[in-house]
Amino acid sequence: MTRPLTHPSPTGSGRPGTGARATPPGVPAPPPAAPTAPTAPGRGWAVARGTAWAVAAAVPLLFLGVFFAWPVLTLVGRGLVVDGSLDLSGFAEVLGRPRTWRIVGLTLAQATLGTVISVLLGVPGAAVLYRSRFPGRGVLRAFVTVPFVLPTVVVGVAFRALLRDNGPLGFLHLDGTFAAIVAALVFFNYAVVVRTVGGLWERLDPRPEQAARSLGASPARAFLTVTLPALTPALTSAASLVFLFCATAFGTVLVLGGMRFGTVETEIWIQTTQFLDLRAASVLSVVQVVVVVAALAVAGRARARRERALSLVDTPVRAVGRPHPLPAVVTAVVLVLLALPLAALLLGSLRTGDGWGLDHYRALGTTGGRNALTVTVWEALGNSLRAAVDATVLALVVGCLVALLVSRRPRRTAARRAVGVLDGVFMLPLGVSAVTVGFGALLTLGHPFGIATDLRTTGVLVPVVQAVVAVPLVVRTVLPVLRAVDPRLREAAGTLGAGPGRVLATVDGALAVRSAGLAVGFAFAVSLGEFGATSFLARPDRPTLPVVIFRLIGQPGADNYGMALAAGVVLALLTAGVMAVAERLRGPVGGEL
């Protein structure tokens, strides 16, 4: 019972959800059923509509401007403005250091390798977890997402426990190597590819592939020539996200590679927090943004070329029984590899001074050995949950508005460009270093706009910075759904007398709400795990779970260490639970993530 949600437009050139709006500029005669139908009451209505969109754009822009752009630009400005005038000599100096180029090269190499391997392993994973049916599939889908949101400090501990000389995988001699970093990056980002590609694949109209098969193509050929091209939008979307995450990885690289394998991100952190060399940090921040924008631009082009002529179905394609052996084997191996560090974490949390037990879990209700903490781990969990609720609400409001705006394809070229830029701008928080955001926030958000309370010391900024990180994920989850809305649905609603607000609510809203479950899950999970910027802004008397884990691991005493691992397991289970629920809430239309 599959019903095509959208068909390729009659001309074959329209992209789904955009219809004739994808007509190249210069082609006259807009489609007759455009919103400005002859019944439109005229100029007053156009102004009102313009105002509504302007407000819809202003809210997210204001949010991002105040809580992201202002802090970041202020800090970068400190580095590049000397005695009131712009001094760009820092570029020549920093870019003249061989170390800088080595680090830029390492960053690109690690991000490229991490992305390629994640995609190569993730596509079979998507096939198995989203195109096949077998018992336990839902559990495995939630399981693969756990690494994505684990705090890097916990993953670093788990990886090093496996890889060190006398660890279970010590014979591979990977400790402190480039390979270990890439492996950890794949560990973190595998889920991004599986979910992004799987979500689309699940809803891909199977008939073109069936047609190819019935015309005599081998399964491999049908996959390569029909299915793979259709998956390209999801693949490029996943690849660009993974590239961003890899290129800006911080904790993983620092713990597993030290300075030998520093990246632009770790270098910014060292230059800022240890040397206070804001000139170098600013130059490196600009370099990082250039790399990120270039990656986004490449991905955006590849995606745009491919997104047209895609046909989706509105319920998941009934998955063919058991998975094909090749992807099944690949995925089984990957799942075992993903499970290894998690198992190391679990075993560590169960190991007590004199054998095995739940002592460290019982200790979560205490403040640790010698009162290592100011609150119990459970209280910290409560703080995390509260902050995550706030961050999720903020990220959803802002992210949905952005997705709504970006899903439009205005007829005017300038407006269309603006929409494209907006799409990219809201991805930037994923590509700017947390230390830049955190330090910048300390500089700018003390008493912004004359607020009497010092925002930096109250803890209210914690959910805000978490939301800044979560917004891009919400956008990427909701956007494809909105884009896939058949414009004829809106037009039909319009000609039947529904006002634009009503159209928005009953057509776009109703469809988007079904993807919102997953967006909520992701935003929530990302907020739970965010550490970088949070660590600058969390109040010591109200720490979040990742902050107490970090603190416990930094305190003497084997009990505190065991407690940190137990707290890490709790965070992992909570994340898996949140993602499993989000998966259930997810409507029939999947997002990219």
Added chain:
Amino acid sequence: MARTRAARRTIRHTAALGVAALALTACSATGGSPSGGSAGGDGTAGGSVTLVTHDSFHVSDGLLEQFEADTGLTVTQVAPGDGGALVNQLILTKDAPLGDVVYGIDNTFASRAIDEGVLEPYTSQVPAAADAEPYAPDDSGSLTAVDLGDVCLNVDHAWFADRGVPEPATLEDLTDPAYRDLTVVTNAATSSPGLAFLLATVGAFGEDGWQQYWRDLTANGLKVAEGWSDAYYTDFSGGGGGGSRPIALSYASSPPETIPESGGEPTTGALLGTCFRQVEYAGVLAGAQNPEGARRLVDWLLSDAVQGDIPGSMYMYPVSSAVDLPEDWAQWAPLADEPYTVPLDEIAANRETWVREWTDLVTG
């Protein structure tokens, strides 16, 4: 005009949604109990005072509450990072200070904080201030020593006893082939014990000699881990995490943590001939909203109650001679008699150069 009304409604809805979200955030972010953070006092007792610390600051339950009860002050805590990050943030925000008083600037960053004008001089008159005086970074009174500790190499007694290898004692011993592949230290650029150990080698071998020492150390199979916990729990054989290296960079106060649950002696010991002394300071921030409250907090940090609590809460040694060390510390965690030292102005002048040279030398 149905559409116009609908459009207006959309605007209203959007605005209402935004306001609702902000309101919701505001109420749950504060957990329903907005405390502290309001404008500071005006120089008299009462009001609020904001304490900026590194992220290891902690005192036992009740101490801070007692201070608040005694003074009528409300204390707000901010902990925006570890040692170096803390000082750098104070420098960046000195036009709009993060708080009134700072605790946790150590002797490797003290001169920078003073030179940048982050602090306002204050000389405490409480009894322990006399004990703190010898540790003062200069005679400006900008910073008051609160506690100290020694960063030293620790050894796993059992590892050496089992193999019949004598334990090393000096820095030079570590470059002996007998101790090849046995030592793990931490990154001097990213961890404060790592920086302290780099300074110990500068103190031991001089400004011209430390680099050759590190070359020898690296050639003898040195491992550089990222942070203290990474080295101690993952690489150190005596840290309880099952690592493979029996010599690790840690603190003079670490051994008592390795006393078996059944009692007896610690399974590890500190090499007191390899130590660098860290001193942690408190000071009143320039531009404090509540300088009087800030001074009272400095006095409180030197009070017997807090000084006596410091070993248990922060693993450091109190500066005050009036309080007793915990029993296991008195027995198993002595401070070094002659730790390596480097003059503070030399550290301030050369720290970055040394760290950059160290980075090139050791991590390539």
